[in-house]
Amino acid sequence: MSELLVNSEKGHISASQRIPAIARPFVSERAAATLDRVEKFVEEECIPADEVFMRQIGETTQQRFSSHPSVLEDLKSKAQELGLWNMFLPKNHFKEGAGFSNLEYGLMAEYLGKSRVASEATNCAAPDTGNMEVIAKYGSEQQKRRWLDPLLQGKIRSAFLMTEPQVASSDATNIEMTITKDGDEYVLNGQKWWSSGIGDPRCEIYIVLGKTDPKNSNKYAQQSVILVPHTAAGITIHRMLSVMGFDDAPHGHGHVSFNNVRVPASNMVLGEGRGFEIIQGRLGPGRIHHAMRSIGAAEKALEWMLARLNDERKKPFGKLLSEHGIMLERVARSRIEIDAARLAVLNAAIKIDESDAKGALKEIAEVKVLVPHVNLTVIDRAIQAYGGGGVSQDTPLAQMYALGRTMRIVDGPDEVHILQLGRNENKRGKAHKSRIEAQKKKGADLCRQYGVGTADVLSLERKSGEKSKL
Numbered sequence: 001m002s003e004l005l006v007n008s009e010k011g012h013i014s015a016s017q018r019i020p021a022i023a024r025p026f027v028s029e030r031a032a033a034t035l036d037r038v039e040k041f042v043e044e045e046c047i048p049a050d051e052v053f054m055r056q057i058g059e060t061t062q063q064r065f066s067s068h069p070s071v072l073e074d075l076k077s078k079a080q081e082l083g084l085w086n087m088f089l090p091k092n093h094f095k096e097g098a099g100f101s102n103l104e105y106g107l108m109a110e111y112l113g114k115s116r117v118a119s120e121a122t123n124c125a126a127p128d129t130g131n132m133e134v135i136a137k138y139g140s141e142q143q144k145r146r147w148l149d150p151l152l153q154g155k156i157r158s159a160f161l162m163t164e165p166q167v168a169s170s171d172a173t174n175i176e177m178t179i180t181k182d183g184d185e186y187v188l189n190g191q192k193w194w195s196s197g198i199g200d201p202r203c204e205i206y207i208v209l210g211k212t213d214p215k216n217s218n219k220y221a222q223q224s225v226i227l228v229p230h231t232a233a234g235i236t237i238h239r240m241l242s243v244m245g246f247d248d249a250p251h252g253h254g255h256v257s258f259n260n261v262r263v264p265a266s267n268m269v270l271g272e273g274r275g276f277e278i279i280q281g282r283l284g285p286g287r288i289h290h291a292m293r294s295i296g297a298a299e300k301a302l303e304w305m306l307a308r309l310n311d312e313r314k315k316p317f318g319k320l321l322s323e324h325g326i327m328l329e330r331v332a333r334s335r336i337e338i339d340a341a342r343l344a345v346l347n348a349a350i351k352i353d354e355s356d357a358k359g360a361l362k363e364i365a366e367v368k369v370l371v372p373h374v375n376l377t378v379i380d381r382a383i384q385a386y387g388g389g390g391v392s393q394d395t396p397l398a399q400m401y402a403l404g405r406t407m408r409i410v411d412g413p414d415e416v417h418i419l420q421l422g423r424n425e426n427k428r429g430k431a432h433k434s435r436i437e438a439q440k441k442k443g444a445d446l447c448r449q450y451g452v453g454t455a456d457v458l459s460l461e462r463k464s465g466e467k468s469k470l
């Protein structure tokens with residue numbers, strides 16, 4: 001038994017043994033075996049390597065965004081030897097992936113979420129995953145060979161450029177970047193920010209959303225998606241943005257401008273005016289990948305919390321923290337909330353597998369809102385248990401909190417999903433009102449039929465000054 005893998009008082013209970021009962025019938029033997037290999041790879045290889053990765057990045061901004069830690073390439077080779085590669089591309093929609101369902105990959109993504117390097121080591125890191133799906137689903141054969149192949153091989157990385165600093169980008173109809181046809185080329189002008197991944201020197205392809213037809217009366221037909229190689233002249237990465245003080249190097253989040261950037265017309269994806277369709281198609285499975293990784297992060301926070309609660313060296317008021325009841329209550333609540341959130345994510349994954357992301361809009365939106373809240377709550381409890389150490393660099397919790405906090409904003413802020421859920425739920429209002437009225441009427445008819453009357457059972461009709469009628 002490896003001491004790097006032990007997870008209970010009885011030793012190690014493997015990931016496949018811990019698959020929730022509700023999901024078990026949907027998981028193949030091959031996927032269960034792969035899940036165990038993912039768990040072992042993450043716990044034994046990736047989590048210890050996180051520390052090396054952080055140190056190999058370097059110190060100055062120029063260094064941090066030019067580096068490519070060798071530990072990562074070593075992990076990528078190991079992952080490929082173990083058959084842990086491209087597990088994210090679901091088998092019922094793509095032939096290029098490792099042949100797992102969204103549910104099966106969802107279970108694996110949970111473990112990847114426990115390490116800084118594990119997702120990239122297995123070529124399952126955002127934003128590449130969503131970007132590969134876009135090219136695989138909507139790209140031409142030429143685009144696939146030029147960009148999808150090296151992405152699938154983990155040789156290059158990619159960025160998705162939608163958000164702009166000068167407009168409220170959670171409403172993508174506001175996007176202003178122009179994409180203008182000029183002969184057999186398109187010319188791009190405008191600014192983007194929060195371009196995740198663009199700091200990585202291996203990021204060679206940008207998937208850019210802009211407007212080819214800004215005057216179209218249908219505001220959802222104005223946008224297009226186009227592929228821009230990083231070498232195209234006229235692109236400036238002005239600066240990198242920090243996330244609550246963390247720079248997320250080397251991939252980072254860039255503030256970028258495009259000044260008369262020219263790309264061949266053949267780089268247009270799917271055709272002019274199809275941009276909305278593409279960005280909506282991109283976000284479905286990606287959201288549950290984020291959610292599953294967040295479940296893994298929450299598990300990791302709880303594990304760190306349990307380690308602190310049982311630390312013999314640090315006993316406030318003469319007792320282990322685990323002997324203070326309030327802490328055990330926080331552990332129990334965390335267990336309940338993580339387990340419930342996991343079921344919601346697995347349910348969304350099953351729904352996507354049964355239809356597609358469109359058929360699972362409600363379930364995806366539910367987990368997009370629910371899981372980051374659970375993750376942040378659990379990390380917050382773990383931070384509290386560590387006292388000052390919890391907000392310092394001595395635990396991974398502070399950085400996990402920063403990353404977890406962004407999940408309430410990325411891929412659309414909470415409010416957008418909540419409003420949409422609320423609006424759709426409200427559509428059932430009239431049906432419920434008429435059914436409730438019909439049931440009340442039938443109840444009254446039955447009361448008369450059974451001779452029990454329809455008067456209110458608590459009816460008293462006592463006038464002022466009257467005594468009890470008994």
Ligand SMILES: Cc1cc2nc3c(=O)[nH]c(=O)nc-3n(C[C@H](O)[C@H](O)[C@H](O)COP(=O)(O)OP(=O)(O)OC[C@H]3O[C@@H](n4cnc5c(N)ncnc54)[C@H](O)[C@@H]3O)c2cc1C
Pocket residue numbers: 127159160161162163164167168169170171193194195196197243253406409410411412413415416419
């Ligand atoms: C770490 C990180 C990584 C990111 N990576 C990428 C990336 O790779 N590519 C990319 O293109 N973008 C990326 N983004 C950007 C992200 O998708 C946007 O920040 C997000 O969509 C919100 O857009 P906005 O920042 O323009 O905020 P705005 O649209 O200005 O919204 C601001 C706030 O208004 C409120 N709001 C918005 N809509 C409503 C509503 N309907 N009802 C009530 N309140 C509302 C919300 O509180 C929202 O947070 C990233 C962001 C972060 C933080």
